[in-house]
Amino acid sequence: MKFVTWNKKNLDDFLKILERQFETLNSCVILFHFVRHVSPAMKPERRLKRYFKKLNRKVLRKMNYSAQAWELIRKEMKRHLQILDILVAQLY
Secondary structure (H helix, E strand, C coil): CCCCCCCHHHHHHHHHHHHHHHHHHHHHHHHHHHHHCCCCCCCHHHHHHHHHHHHHHHHHHCCCCCHHHHHHHHHHHHHHHHHHHHHHHHHC
16 A cells, blocks of 8 residues: 655645634634524614624634634624625615
């Protein structure tokens, strides 16, 4: 049986890609669990305030206000703005 040798640079690149994918998936899981626990029975203003407080507590603080945490917040806000854009476009 022959052993396959890996090119060191290719292996390092592959491991970096896997690490990035793992971090992204982990971030998505954190956000998914966070968003699931915001109560729909509250008034919209209160829900919104609680949502942002929870984002701060569960994402930013938990991830020590890292660049990755802020990137998650940016992506989440972008997603909300895109949904709002679609809703507004449907009104006209």
